[in-house]
Amino acid sequence: MTIQLTRMDGGTVDLSPEILQSFKATFKGQVLTAEDPAYEESRKVWNAMIDRRPGLVARCTGTVDVVQAVRFARQHGLLSSVRGGGHNIAGLAVCEGGLMIDMSLLRGVWVDPARRTARAQAGCTLGDVDRETQLHGLAAVLGFVSATGIAGLTVGGGFGYLTRRHGWTCDNVVSMEVVTASGEVVRASADENEELFWALRGGSGNFGIVTSFEYRLFPVGPEILGGAIAWSGNDARQVLDAYRAFSAEAPRELTSVAVLRIAPPAPWLPKEVHGKPIVAIFVCYTGKVEEGEALIAPLRGLGQPVADIVTRRPYTQMQSLLDATQPKGRRYYWKSHYLPGIDQRTIDLAVTHAGRIQSPHSAILLFQIQGALGELPAGHSPAGNRDAAYVLNIAGSWEQPGDDDIHIQWARDCFEATRACSTGGAYINFLTEEEGQDRIEAAYGRANLDKLAALKRRYDPENFFRHTKSVSG
DSSP, rough: OEEEEETTOEEEEEEEEHHHHHHHTTTTEEEEESSTHHHHHHHHOOOOOOOOSSSSSESSHHHHHHHHHHHHHHHHOOOOEEESSSOOOOOOOOOOOSEEEETTTOOOEEEETTTEEEETTTTHHHHHHHHHHHHTEEEEOOOOOOSHHHHHHHHOOOOTTTTTHHHHHGGGGGEEEETTTTEEEEEETTTTHHHHHHTTTTGGGGSOOEEEEEOEEEEOOOOOEEEEEHHHHHHHHHHHHHHHHHHHHHTTTTEEEEEEEEOOOOSOOOGGGGSSEEEEEEEEEOSSSHHHHHHHHHHTTTOOHHHHHEEEEHHHHHHHTTTGGOOOSSSSEEEEEEEOOOOOHHHHHHHHHHTTTSSSSSSEEEEOOSSSGGGGGGGSTTTOOOOEEEEEEEEESSOGGHHHHHHHHHHHHHHHHHHGGSOOOOGGOOOOOOOOOOHHHHHHHHHHHHHHHHHHHHOOOOOOOOSSSHHHH
């Protein structure tokens, strides 16, 4: 049966059964059409607001498959997209009518404990990498939710509990294997294809398909001190004011995240607060556990907490503590700012807009990131924004499509109200589908964006990798 696919120029092309069969014959993985039973699940990503239908899904089992998929797409002028973990808020993994190159089966991780490095394939999640590296008491600088894919996280910058100590995720990449727009396989590192290496450390999916990452590892755990302390929402201003002072004075081994939301029916929260506003502070201390107890004591002595689950726990457990708040299949809409610090205006606005939350799943979060990332110049990588101390994430989350307008408007209102508190920067991985060139420039800065645009013309002059946040202007 002939199938119709979307071309890069917006038109369509009909592929005959013979052409499709010829592609399948060179491809070791699965090639799915809408008629295949596995198609529906393969096209679904974490954010249920993304409901695009690719014409073909190429589920790669190795680098050769990636090369074959790129060359096939180029030969027929097909619009293409690349799926890693499928966790991107804008749903960039899925194109409408084109070829989705699916990396999610590539889940291998190889750890070299002597060199303190790990090589991980691009379909890996954070949990895959943490599980293997923690066997040796080591960890990569990754994010906060274990189901997040490492590929999108890394090429977009990446931050997590270890960022204060070691910088962005992309600052700690040693090398990458990359399939270019021409279908060639190259290695990018500080001494090989250096300009491509620079562009891939924050420049998102504009320059090639990274098939594997080599990460620098650091001694962490396996046991750390971490968890959360929660208070009634009535105490939000007092708690956030204390959080401001606490986080500003904390050593880099201690990272904290403040959360304002409606209490979920989680077993660690007492039933009497379920469904009511709370404020919580998540903490992760990766130094000596005994020293962490003393550092966290001021939080424990603040007011009257309704719950306290800060304890010695495996680092892998800490890395999945927020997973239940981000399940696949909900509707998500985010807005975000980088903050230079937390002032009284920021606290007042956060509390005010948290009081307007209408979904039991939405939240306002303050991620602490200042530290090591500020020791490198702004142009060290496209991720930039090294003047930021916190990330403010306005995270809308709900169940029903009919409620989209209400929750999207809440996020937008909070975003606009807090704009004056921002550094003016933006985190590329948190940009939603409709955010345009002004926000992309805010993510990179003018100088970095100009350099990225020049490299884009060199490495992908036909804009093959276009289903991403474009740096072409």
